[in-house]
Amino acid sequence: QKEVEQNSGPLSVPEGAIASLNCTYSDRGSQSFFWYRQYSGKSPELIMSIYSNGDKEDGRFTAQLNKASQYVSLLIRDSQPSDSATYLCAVNIRGNTPLVFGKGTRLSVIA
Amino acid sequence: KAGVTQTPRYLIKTRGQQVTLSCSPISGHRSVSWYQQTPGQGLQFLFEYFSETQRNKGNFPGRFSGRQFSNSRSEMNVSTLELGDSALYLCASSLEQGLTNVLTFGAGSRLTVL
DSSP: OOOEEEOOOOEEEETTSOEEEEEEESOTTOOEEEEEEEOTTSOOEEEEEEOSSEEEEETTEEEEEETTTTEEEEEESSOOGGGOEEEEEEEESSTTSOOEEOOOEEEEEEO | OOOOEEEOSEEEEOTTOOEEEEEEOOTTOOEEEEEEEETTTEEEEEEEEETTEEEEEOSOOTTEEEEEOTTSOEEEEEOSOOGGGOEEEEEEEESSOSTTOOOEEOOOEEEEEO
16 A cells, blocks of 8 residues: 555644654655645645755755655745645655655644 | 636535536646545545546546546546545646656635535
């Protein structure tokens, strides 16, 4: 069973703090990883993609990948109330297989 | 550049009816994927079409079907609707398949089955 797991939350952080969102996946052969953000009542939108071990930074967002531990995370620095949303982790095992999504972590940034 | 367009945005049906949802991908995108999103199950993959061919199919009953036209537009159909089919149906398009392939989602079609 190919699975992507996330803590459903809610994860509450104060404004200005670092939010840390975690995701584990079961298929060791997984090769590409994505973080999507979904506001309530809206559709998912891509925040970050990461394909190799290590960190990838884009503005206030940092994605971290550790394939040996089958673990991918998203850090949000200087969290803002506008970051309050559900964050979906998605994994692509092989290029011709569908993207598998976790159930998402709900983040609440408290002003 | 227009995004992914899904119609209708909202619809209400009764048990036993059938429904057809439409998706127009981003211009130039040849791959269209469909997902069902419910609060309990999250995003569940339905099927993927590429150049009018179904490339992948999720674990859904045969009541769920789809197709893709030569202009890459896609439709999905659900027959003999059940209460449990109430969900947000999301269509996503991408340039092609591949590990670095990024899905861009439409706004979704919210189906309520009474």
